[in-house]
Amino acid sequence: MTPLLEARGAALAGRLEPTDFVVERPELVCLVGPNGSGKTSLLHALARIGGASGEVRIAGKRPEELAPAARRKLLSFLPASRDVAWPLSALDLVRLGSSRAEADEAMAELDLEPWAGRRVDRLSTGERSRVLIARALAPKPRLLLLDEPVANLDPLWQLRLMQTLRRSVAQGQGAVVAMHDLDLAARYADRLVLMESGAIVADGGPEAMLGSERLSEVFGIKRVGGLWQPSASLPRSGGEGDHP
Amino acid sequence: MKALPFALLGLALLAAFAASLALPWPPIAGLLDQDRPLAFALLWELQLPRALLALAYGAMLGASGAAIQGLFANPLASPDLTGTTSGAALGAVVTAYLLGFSAPLALALGAVGGALGALLLLLALAGPRAETATLLLAGLAISALAGALTTLALALAPSPFAFYDAYEWLMGSLVDRSLEQAAFAAAPALAAIALLLRLRRPLDSLTLGEEVAESFGHDVRRMRVEIVCLTAAGVGACVAICGAIGFVGLVAPIFARRLTGGHPGRAIVPAALIGGLLLLAADLAVRSAPLGRTLPIGVVTALLGAPFFLWLVAHMRWRLAR
Numbered sequence: 001m002t003p004l005l006e007a008r009g010a011a012l013a014g015r016l017e018p019t020d021f022v023v024e025r026p027e028l029v030c031l032v033g034p035n036g037s038g039k040t041s042l043l044h045a046l047a048r049i050g051g052a053s054g055e056v057r058i059a060g061k062r063p064e065e066l067a068p069a070a071r072r073k074l075l076s077f078l079p080a081s082r083d084v085a086w087p088l089s090a091l092d093l094v095r096l097g098s099s100r101a102e103a104d105e106a107m108a109e110l111d112l113e114p115w116a117g118r119r120v121d122r123l124s125t126g127e128r129s130r131v132l133i134a135r136a137l138a139p140k141p142r143l144l145l146l147d148e149p150v151a152n153l154d155p156l157w158q159l160r161l162m163q164t165l166r167r168s169v170a171q172g173q174g175a176v177v178a179m180h181d182l183d184l185a186a187r188y189a190d191r192l193v194l195m196e197s198g199a200i201v202a203d204g205g206p207e208a209m210l211g212s213e214r215l216s217e218v219f220g221i222k223r224v225g226g227l228w229q230p231s232a233s234l235p236r237s238g239g240e241g242d243h244p
Numbered sequence: 245m246k247a248l249p250f251a252l253l254g255l256a257l258l259a260a261f262a263a264s265l266a267l268p269w270p271p272i273a274g275l276l277d278q279d280r281p282l283a284f285a286l287l288w289e290l291q292l293p294r295a296l297l298a299l300a301y302g303a304m305l306g307a308s309g310a311a312i313q314g315l316f317a318n319p320l321a322s323p324d325l326t327g328t329t330s331g332a333a334l335g336a337v338v339t340a341y342l343l344g345f346s347a348p349l350a351l352a353l354g355a356v357g358g359a360l361g362a363l364l365l366l367l368a369l370a371g372p373r374a375e376t377a378t379l380l381l382a383g384l385a386i387s388a389l390a391g392a393l394t395t396l397a398l399a400l401a402p403s404p405f406a407f408y409d410a411y412e413w414l415m416g417s418l419v420d421r422s423l424e425q426a427a428f429a430a431a432p433a434l435a436a437i438a439l440l441l442r443l444r445r446p447l448d449s450l451t452l453g454e455e456v457a458e459s460f461g462h463d464v465r466r467m468r469v470e471i472v473c474l475t476a477a478g479v480g481a482c483v484a485i486c487g488a489i490g491f492v493g494l495v496a497p498i499f500a501r502r503l504t505g506g507h508p509g510r511a512i513v514p515a516a517l518i519g520g521l522l523l524l525a526a527d528l529a530v531r532s533a534p535l536g537r538t539l540p541i542g543v544v545t546a547l548l549g550a551p552f553f554l555w556l557v558a559h560m561r562w563r564l565a566r
Contacts, residue, residue, distance in 0.1 A: 047455075077456060085508070086314075086506045089505060092506070132452075
C-alpha cells in the first residue's frame with residue numbers, strides 16, 4: 001500500500017539534515033525537540049517551502065507537480081506565526097484555501113461562527129489562532145502539517161483541538177504536529193518524533209518515548225515525582241547556591 | 245466582492261473619460277456645427293491622447309500600487325513612495341539630456357531601466373517584507389538620490405534650456421502628447437495590468453504569509469520578480485511620456501481594498517479603475533481651474549494626495565498607540 005507520507009532525503013540547507021521520514025497510515029505524529037532543533041524546518045521540508053531538497057510523496061503524489069487547487073487537497077501547512085497581513089474577515093481568511101461549505105464546516109468545528117464576519121485584526125491572539133487553524137483544517141487535506149497549533153490556546157481549546165485532530169485521523173487524514181507540551185503530545189499522539197540539531201534522533205510510541213533517556217538528555221529535563229524538572233540545576237543570576 | 249460598487253465605478257470611469265474628450269463643451273459643440281472634420285481632428289489628436297494617457301497612467305499606478313502593497317504586505321508601499329517613479333524620471337532624463345535620445349521608445353526604455361533599478365535597490369535595502377519605517381526610509385532615500393541625480397544630469401546637460409524644458413514634464417503633464425506617444429505609454433501599461441491580474445490569487449494567499457503561499461504551490465520569489473518587472477515596465481513607460489505623477493498609486497489601492505473586504509490581490513482590478521478615475525478627475529480639475537494657465541497634473545495629485553498620506557500616517561500611529 002502507498003504510504004500516506006514518504007520523505008526521502010528531505011533537507012533544507014543549513015537547517016535540516018537529509019531526512020527520511022515515513023507515515024504509513026493515518027496517524028497523529030507529534031514532533032518534539034528543544035528550540036532550534038529543526039521541527040519547523042522538517043515541516044517546511046514536508047510542505048516544500050523555502051527551497052527544500054529531497055523527495056516528498058503524499059499519498060504517492062509529489063506536491064511540486066500539482067497545481068494549487070489540487071495541492072490544497074493534499075496538504076495544509078499552519079505556520080507558527082499568527083500574523084495576518086491584511087484585515088480580512090475571519091470567514092474570508094478561512095476561505096483563502098477552501099470552498100464556502102468547507103470553510104463553514106471548519107468554522108463550526110472550532111466554534112467560530114459568531115466571529116465569521118469579524119475582522120481578524122480585531123480578534124484576540126487565541127481567537128485568531130483558531131481562525132488560522134480552521135483555515136488549515138478546512139480543505140480536509142490528506143496531510144496536516146501544523147507548527148505549534150496549541151500555542152496561544154486556552155486549556156479547553158488545547159484539548160478540543162487535540163480531539164479534533166484525533167477525529168481527523170479517524171477520518172483518514174494524517175497529521176504531523178510540532179509541539180512543546182510533552183504531556184499533551186504523549187496523551188494524544190500515535191507517535192512521538194524527537195528532534196535535535198536539525199535531525200530526527202528518536203521515533204516511537206508516546207509512552208516509550210516519554211520515559212526514554214534520550215528525551216531527557218536532549219531536553220535536559222527529567223521527571224521527578226510526576227513533574228518535569230531541569231536535569232542539572234542551572235546557575236541563576238546573583239545565584240547563591242542551588243535552589244530546588 | 246459586490247457588483248454594485250463595481251458597476252458604479254465603471255460608470256463613473258466612462259463618464260470621466262467622456263467628459264475628458266468632450267470638455268470644454270461649448271467650443272467643441274460650436275466647432276462640430278461649423279467644421280466637422282476639424283472637430284474630429286481635434287478630438288482625435290488632442291483630446292483622445294490626453295484622456296487615454298490619464299486613463300492608462302492612472303490605471304497602471306492603481307494596479308501596480310495594489311500589487312506592490314500586497315507584495316510588501318504594507319499599505320504605504322506605492323510606485324512613488326518606493327522611489328520607482330523618481331527612478332524612472334532619472335532614467336528618462338539621462339536618456340534624453342545626457343545620451344541625447346529623444347524618441348519615445350528610447351525614453352521609455354531609459355525610464356523602465358531607471359524604475360527597475362530603483363525597485364531592485366529598494367528590495368536590497370528594505371528586504372522583501374519590510375516594516376513600514378524601513379520601507380518608507382528606503383523609498384525616501386532612493387527618491388532623494390534619484391532626484392539629486394536627475395538635477396545633476398540636467399545641470400550637466402549640453403542644452404542650456406534643459407532645466408526649463410524638463411520642469412513641466414517632471415511635474416507630470418498629459419498636455420500636448422500625440423496619439424503615438426500615448427500609445428507608447430498606454431500599450432505597456434495595459435499589458436502590464438493584464439499580466440498583474442494573473443497574480444491576484446497568489447497575492448491574496450500572501451495574506452497568510454509567504455510560507456503558506458508557498459505551501460499552496462505559489463512561487464513567491466518568482467511573483468516578486470514579476471511584480472517588480474511589470475511595475476517598472478508599466479510605470480516606466482508612463483513616466484517617460486508624462487513625467488512623474490504621485491499619490492495615485494498610494495490612494496487607489498487603499499480605497500480598492502474597501503471594495504474587496506481587504507483582499508490585496510482582488511483589489512488590483514478596482515484599484516486600476518479608481519486610479520484611472522482619479523487621474524481623469526485630476527486632469528478635468530486642471531483644465532477647469534480658472535487660473536488662466538495650465539497647472540501640471542502632478543501638482544494637483546500631490547496637493548490632494550499628500551494630506552491623505554498624512555492622515556494615513558496619523559491613523560496608523562493612533563491604531564498602533566491603542
